Amino acid sequence: MLLLTCPNCGDRNVSEFRFGGELSSRPKDPSALSSAEWANYLYMRNNVMDAQTEWWHHNAGCGLWFLAERHTRTNEVIKTYPYAKRNA
Amino acid sequence: MLPTKQMSVQLLRQAFNSSQPPPRMWRSHELKERYDVVIIGGGAHGLACAYYLAKEHGITDVAVLEKSYIGAGGSGRNTAIVRSNYLTPEGVRFYNESVKLYEQLSDDLNFNVMFSQRGHLTLAHTDGGVNTMRRRAEVNQIEGVDSRLIWPDEIKRLCPYLDVSDHPRYPILAALYHPPGGIIRHDAVVWGYAHQADVRGAHIHQNTEVTGIKVKKGKVTGVETTRGRIKTGTVLNATAGWASTITTMVDIKLPLTTIPLQACVTEPLKPFLDVVVVSGSLHVYISQTDRGELVMGASVDPFSSYSMAGSLTFLEGIAGHVLELFPALSNVRILRQWAGICEMPPDYSPIMGFTPINGFLIDVGWGTYGFKASPIAGKTLAELIATDKTPDLIAPFRLSRFEENDLVGEKGAASVGH
Ligand SMILES: Cc1cc2nc3c(=O)[nH]c(=O)nc-3n(C[C@H](O)[C@H](O)[C@H](O)COP(=O)(O)OP(=O)(O)OC[C@H]3O[C@@H](n4cnc5c(N)ncnc54)[C@H](O)[C@@H]3O)c2cc1C
Ligand SMILES: [Zn+2]
Numbered sequence: 001m002l003l004l005t006c007p008n009c010g011d012r013n014v015s016e017f018r019f020g021g022e023l024s025s026r027p028k029d030p031s032a033l034s035s036a037e038w039a040n041y042l043y044m045r046n047n048v049m050d051a052q053t054e055w056w057h058h059n060a061g062c063g064l065w066f067l068a069e070r071h072t073r074t075n076e077v078i079k080t081y082p083y084a085k086r087n088a
Numbered sequence: 089m090l091p092t093k094q095m096s097v098q099l100l101r102q103a104f105n106s107s108q109p110p111p112r113m114w115r116s117h118e119l120k121e122r123y124d125v126v127i128i129g130g131g132a133h134g135l136a137c138a139y140y141l142a143k144e145h146g147i148t149d150v151a152v153l154e155k156s157y158i159g160a161g162g163s164g165r166n167t168a169i170v171r172s173n174y175l176t177p178e179g180v181r182f183y184n185e186s187v188k189l190y191e192q193l194s195d196d197l198n199f200n201v202m203f204s205q206r207g208h209l210t211l212a213h214t215d216g217g218v219n220t221m222r223r224r225a226e227v228n229q230i231e232g233v234d235s236r237l238i239w240p241d242e243i244k245r246l247c248p249y250l251d252v253s254d255h256p257r258y259p260i261l262a263a264l265y266h267p268p269g270g271i272i273r274h275d276a277v278v279w280g281y282a283h284q285a286d287v288r289g290a291h292i293h294q295n296t297e298v299t300g301i302k303v304k305k306g307k308v309t310g311v312e313t314t315r316g317r318i319k320t321g322t323v324l325n326a327t328a329g330w331a332s333t334i335t336t337m338v339d340i341k342l343p344l345t346t347i348p349l350q351a352c353v354t355e356p357l358k359p360f361l362d363v364v365v366v367s368g369s370l371h372v373y374i375s376q377t378d379r380g381e382l383v384m385g386a387s388v389d390p391f392s393s394y395s396m397a398g399s400l401t402f403l404e405g406i407a408g409h410v411l412e413l414f415p416a417l418s419n420v421r422i423l424r425q426w427a428g429i430c431e432m433p434p435d436y437s438p439i440m441g442f443t444p445i446n447g448f449l450i451d452v453g454w455g456t457y458g459f460k461a462s463p464i465a466g467k468t469l470a471e472l473i474a475t476d477k478t479p480d481l482i483a484p485f486r487l488s489r490f491e492e493n494d495l496v497g498e499k500g501a502a503s504v505g506h
Pocket of ligand 1: 455459
């Protein structure tokens with residue numbers, strides 16, 4: 001993988017970006033979680049060998065945190081989009 | 089270490105008998121319908137476990153299932169550094185038992201694994217680095233591991249070509265010196281364990297991929313493979329980088345992220361580097377093999393992946409950092425580079441033993457540092473399988489530590505250091 005498409009800036013060298021890990025959902029009410037649920041949120045990962053929705057940060061560019069869908073075996077990037085458009 | 093007698097006799101006989109092919113190191117078998125124990129993953133860990141199950145506990149109805157060839161994973165791709173100068177008492181104790189097993193392994197397996205305890209230097213370039221090394225030296229000494237802080241004059245004596253002047257951007261201030269650390273022939277470890285497991289009756293099935301795991305009422309009953317079904321009550325997941333792909337089959341989530349790690353090797357040079365040199369600040373480590381090649385590695389890739397492709401970014405980075413340490417190497421050519429995949433846990437310690445599913449065991453979380461643990465991991469897990477009890481040595485590495493908030497933080501000694 002050499003290029004990644006920032007939703008703001010377009011195609012850029014992947015070295016301009018920082019990887020932010022797989023997308024997970026934050027607990028709605030953290031204080032109501034059991035230790036197991038809290039550990040699950042903090043540490044457990046799906047770590048799929050498949051298409052993965054994940055965070056990227058254009059840290060050497062516009063500073064946007066956005067989402068990408070990438071196949072973790074081939075590194076093929078299926079699409080990138082702003083977080084706000086995740087359900088579109 | 090010299091090859092043992094029997095092996096030399098075999099070699100000699102072979103030399104005078106060129107018409108016969110050498111005997112196979114391990115045989116092929118049909119899949120049996122049922123095994124007492126099924127080990128998924130034919131790396132050094134899975135094979136070591138099969139060996140110790142047979143040798144120490146007489147459990148020989150064992151299948152090792154490998155989707156590719158044995159040693160195709162990290163066990164055939166690592167840079168073969170073996171050491172025990174970790175940061176936590178739990179870690180130091182555990183890895184030290186592994187070093188002890190490695191010291192006996194050539195004799196034990198009747199196969200020369202070329203363990204070369206040439207000494208291991210971890211360089212410190214900052215005050216913070218010096219403090220970490222001091223702490224590690226203290227913990228190591230309390231645990232009886234030969235390890236101490238040394239200064240540039242002694243570093244220079246051990247490694248004359250290293251630039252210990254104040255010219256580099258990050259001058260070398262001190263180093264953690266660990267004399268029993270060294271390198272080993274990683275393929276020989278894989279082959280030796282495979283051979284001795286085979287001799288004792290374990291079945292090694294290559295080209296056999298696990299595609300599903302059968303669970304009934306919370307208990308394992310079998311596995312599905314590309315070559316058919318197997319009934320079993322005990323399954324060990326020893327697939328390292330692929331560990332999460334196996335545990336999803338039984339709906340268990342692990343605290344792992346799979347990230348590639350790359351390495352490269354140069355053309356052979358005359359021997360000049362006795363010790364293994366590691367610099368955490370420069371993200372680089374380097375050793376010279378018996379053939380004279382320099383084996384070099386760095387930190388993990390910048391993003392998670394199961395792809396084992398190499399990158400130019402890695403080569404550029406490592407070349408710069410190695411030259412910072414050894415300016416004299418500027419004209420040396422790289423012969424090859426490769427990558428393997430590493431399953432990184434949050435605390436840089438392994439995850440071993442029981443899971444919520446009865447009969448489903450794990451041996452994962454080996455990250456960038458698990459090859460050195462193959463003997464002790466195999467041995468303790470064999471004991472766990474035979475006795476149905478967690479050996480004390482690996483109790484700190486249980487899966488439940490994450491919800492018990494009892495992590496074993498090894499980052500200060502495990503990242504880059506391997
Ligand atoms: C470049 C590099 C350098 C390293 N350097 C060091 C070092 O210096 N020192 C050190 O201690 N460690 C090092 N490591 C880490 C070390 O290589 C690993 O932690 C260790 O080899 C893991 O061994 P294993 O037997 O658990 O797994 P592996 O050797 O990875 O074996 C797992 C096996 O499982 C198989 N498998 C996967 N999925 C399936 C399936 N569905 N069915 C059947 N089989 C399957 C794979 O094909 C593979 O052969 C390094 C790693 C890399 C990549
Ligand atoms: Zn941008």
